[in-house]
Amino acid sequence: MTMTVVPAPAETGHSVAPPGRNRRVRQHWGATPYLFLLPALTLLGVFFVWPAVTAVQLAFYDYRVVSPAEFVGLGNFSHMLGDDRFYTALTNSGLFLIGMLPILVVIPLLLAVLVNLPLRGIKVFRLVYYLPVVTSMVAVAIAWNYVYHQRGILNWLLNTLGLLDQPVQYLLDPGWALPALVLVESWKSLGYYMMIYLAGLQSVPRELYEAAAVDGAGPWRRLSSITVPMLRPYIAVVMVLAALDSMQVFTSVFVMTQGGPQDGTLTLGYYIYDAAFRHFNMGYASAMGLVLWAILVVFSLVSYRLTRGKAAAR
Structure with a gap:
């Protein structure tokens, strides 16, 4: 009867990473797409979202540039x-x-x-x-x-x-x-x-x-x-x-x-x-x-x- 000896992980040259490290790697790669999107999202927020929110806010104010804004409601x-x-x-x-x-x-x-x-x-x-x-x-x-x-x-x-x-x-x-x-x-x-x-x-x-x-x-x-x-x-x-x-x-x-x-x-x-x-x-x-x-x-x-x-x- 022939016995097959399975080498240990250390003998094969490969190491098994701890489970906690795998989770950290997955979390790191999950955030990577958002890092690439960050410049575009920043520009979108500065040149579109913020002006749009400001325009909605100004719709309820009397603002004539040279004088402070005054809330007038509707x-x-x-x-x-x-x-x-x-x-x-x-x-x-x-x-x-x-x-x-x-x-x-x-x-x-x-x-x-x-x-x-x-x-x-x-x-x-x-x-x-x-x-x-x-x-x-x-x-x-x-x-x-x-x-x-x-x-x-x-x-x-x-x-x-x-x-x-x-x-x-x-x-x-x-x-x-x-x-x-x-x-x-x-x-x-x-x-x-x-x-x-x-x-x-x-x-x-x-x-x-x-x-x-x-x-x-x-x-x-x-x-x-x-x-x-x-x-x-x-x-x-x-x-x-x-x-x-x-x-x-x-x-x-x-x-x-x-x-x-x-x-x-x-x-x-x-x-x-x-x-x-x-x-x-x-x-x-x-x-x-x-x-x-x-x-x-x-x-x-x-x-x-x-x-x-x-x-x-x-």
């Missing part, structure tokens, strides 16, 4: 209820929402269907439509200022086609200024939402289109019966993101119209800036910012409900 919000300019800004933001939402939901979908086709040079087409997204809004607004100028290319083109008798000052006309800015904001964002739809189109099985083509379905029939139903979760996301963008319009208003003419393009974003940095009423601006934040939270909750419901259905 005074800023009660003043807001009687402020006609606030209602004008809220209405104009709603008009931006009504004007931009159909454009940013429908046109990017059609563009995504187009750029998803296996055509020659389609990558260049995608690049051209995405360039405005990565271009500074300030540069875009300045360029469109020349387009809308009384002697700009738009008036020249319409006059050449015989559609216009005399030049229109688009940014100085209360009836034209807001639609002009809606067009600028929508044009800049088309490529962004197009890419969202394009990502969704990549997940649609090609067999569905092939089967529909065999059955004699045309392009519009395939779009309405296959593409749109399959992209409903993406459409829901685009709708809410577009709504959030439209409620936060600021840069184009700041560069092109300054809220005019006659407050015709005054938005909540610009009115908050105007109250804070032109009239130095930081408390009132913070209160309006809190209201805008509440509106954005409502849109975000709607987005969550829609996307969760669609995901569960799938």
Whole structure:
């Protein structure tokens, strides 16, 4: 009968660590990810969390920078209820929402269907439509200022086609200024939402289109019966993101119209800036910012409900 001798841990060259040491090692490695995150979390706290908390606090104070803050409770919000300019800004933001939402939901979908086709040079087409997204809004607004100028290319083109008798000052006309800015904001964002739809189109099985083509379905029939139903979760996301963008319009208003003419393009974003940095009423601006934040939270909750419901259905 053969006996097998198992060497002791010391004989094998390996030592067995005490249980307490293993626990300390595990605890040490458990804290390591947080040490790597510490610089980013510090920056987030200094430049986002702390200003946000301060803004919420200032919403309940009368603070005009040059004088000490004075607690007024809900005074800023009660003043807001009687402020006609606030209602004008809220209405104009709603008009931006009504004007931009159909454009940013429908046109990017059609563009995504187009750029998803296996055509020659389609990558260049995608690049051209995405360039405005990565271009500074300030540069875009300045360029469109020349387009809308009384002697700009738009008036020249319409006059050449015989559609216009005399030049229109688009940014100085209360009836034209807001639609002009809606067009600028929508044009800049088309490529962004197009890419969202394009990502969704990549997940649609090609067999569905092939089967529909065999059955004699045309392009519009395939779009309405296959593409749109399959992209409903993406459409829901685009709708809410577009709504959030439209409620936060600021840069184009700041560069092109300054809220005019006659407050015709005054938005909540610009009115908050105007109250804070032109009239130095930081408390009132913070209160309006809190209201805008509440509106954005409502849109975000709607987005969550829609996307969760669609995901569960799938």
